[in-house]
Amino acid sequence: MTNAIPLEAVLVVAGALFCIGLFGALSRRNMVGILMGVELMLNAVNINLVAFWRYLEPRFITGQTFALFVIAVAAAEAAVGLAMIIAIYRSWQTVNADSVDSLRG
């Protein structure tokens, strides 16, 4: 069954998903959009981890465990990010990343 789809195919999907997330995070102006891009990146990692676990080391559950941790951490990050977006929206009345620029960078 594991032979039906080669590992490479799964890795390509994960890599593509990672790149889509990266592109989204870089090109989006809406801060919620940026967060969604980051979530995509982390989920691409989960595909990778589970794929490596299934194809390479199915006896040890390292990959699966790690995927769970990544999910939990991603949730914490998303929650903090959303809280921050609400705070910014309350003071600036916008969620556009470009118009938040009081610090000269």
Add this chain to the structure above:
Amino acid sequence: MEPLQIPPVNLILLAPLLTVVGWASALLLVDVFLIPEGKKKLTGYLAIAGLLVAGLVGLPLWNVSGSTFSGMLVLDRYSLSLTWIFVIVGALSIAMALDYLPRHGIEQGEFYPLIMFAVAGMILLAQGTDLIVLFLGIEALSITLYILTGFAYPRLTSEEAAMKYLVLGAFAAGFFVYGIALVYGATGTTSLAGIAEFLGRQTLVAEDQTLLLAGAGMVLIAFSFKTALVPFHMWTPDVYEGSPTPVAAFMSVGTKGAALAALLRVLAFAFEGVQAYWLPVLAALAAITMVVGNLGALGQTNVKRMLAYSSIGHAGYILLGIMVASERGAEAFLFYLLAYALTNLGAFGVVIALEQQGESVWSIEDFAGLYQRRPMLAVAMALFMFSLAGVPPTAGFMAKFFIFTAAYEGGLGWLALVGVITSAIAAYFYLRVVVKMFMQEPAREVQPELNRGLNADIIIAGVATLLIGLVPTPFIFLAQQSLVALGG
């Protein structure tokens, strides 16, 4: 699949970490239920007490070493020394914040447990010997720091800094886990010892190890983001300027120290065998970090931004110690970290004393004529500036001396040379502050505010800076002892 077994767990080895986490959780509840508004300073004192207790708990563990949780966490003298440094950093940062928060109208009891959680993340980074644990440590540290950066809530710059930090930090986290996933795919393990064993098993042919190389590269990028190495440093000045000053002080030494300590363990254990691959990359990173960090500080008139660039430059120096993956290098790294942490916390303390309520200028002009008004404060600041610049009787000089010697002996003579040259450049902007304080008339009346917490911070930092500079031997001995029985 065979039935799962819980691996043997030795909680004694995690005593300092557990103390910090347990105390912080309890303090969070104590703060909401028992401590009334306006008395939140009490929470701060309790947090300091907790950190000190955690440090004391570590004392009897000096001669203990071992690993637990199936080798995911380790206790050795290296991690214990780092734990002590982090505990001191956390306690001093809280001391600085005690009066800063109410003065700026942003006092919330949660600040203190949050700092403790961040310290816990740092200890996790020091003790972790598995990439999963390192990931958790970095995230525990970063996520609390995102919140702390935005802690001055109604202030717009604080929110903006927090958002920038969060987006870039989340980015780095993405790269970090992707890199770890690739390393896991290539080696079949995430433990540092396992990776080292895998690399030792065969002669590495780069062409066959695309996965491993790509993964290691991404992990390195993530570390560079977290420690603000050039070219991944763009966020640093903005975030430091926007965040509350005690948080900036905490970040400038804590995050960098913890992430670099973890990087040292990763490089020295997991990837020791393939030094030829990462050494040129890190050498280039260190060189441009030293140059860009110090040149960037030259043009700054905002002291907080100047200290941000200076911290970038110092990360470059610290990287020298990491690259020389020898005992000398690691010793120099620990020594430098201690000296830099204390000096920088002192300098930020003086900045806080001069920070006026509701203002966000931190102009260097405010230092003009400080000597006439507050001679002791000016002397202390001069001491910290000398130490950061690396002028002889201070801790900074000894630290730079050791790290450059270690680099030279480790065959990185040209990097040591770059370090010396950039230090000379750096002397300009550090000494400019000293000149302003002693030689110029005040441009405007700035009333420095001192209080118990700040006094304690500046005095402790000042005395330590002098002491380490004048009598470095016991500290060097401590650093040497820290590397005995270094576990992988």
Add this chain to the structure above:
Amino acid sequence: MLGAYLPILVMFLIAVFIAAFVIIVSSLLGPRRSTVRKLAPYESGMEPIGPAIRRIPVKFYVVAMLFIVFDIEVVFFYPYALVFRDLAGPGLVAMGVFFLVLVVGFVYEWKKGALKWE
């Protein structure tokens, strides 16, 4: 090996073809006469009321935020549910500690009033 998936590919192509065919043909042949009623958004045949994009009270975001955190922490219970017999006592203690940490967060947010709706 990938050959096993050929029927799915064929099915996929046919689906795309039919969908595209129907859309193109109907847009080519069908008459187009727009009226006010046709252009209005469809609300089950009722008269549309109010704008489609409405501001939602920020309370919802707070609840959603808290929900994300506590909802996701549950993922750690799933693996435990699979093996809790094997792990027996020590496993129960470990999950108890984990649960305790969650409860600390829950009590904190409760006391802070994050769960109050009004």
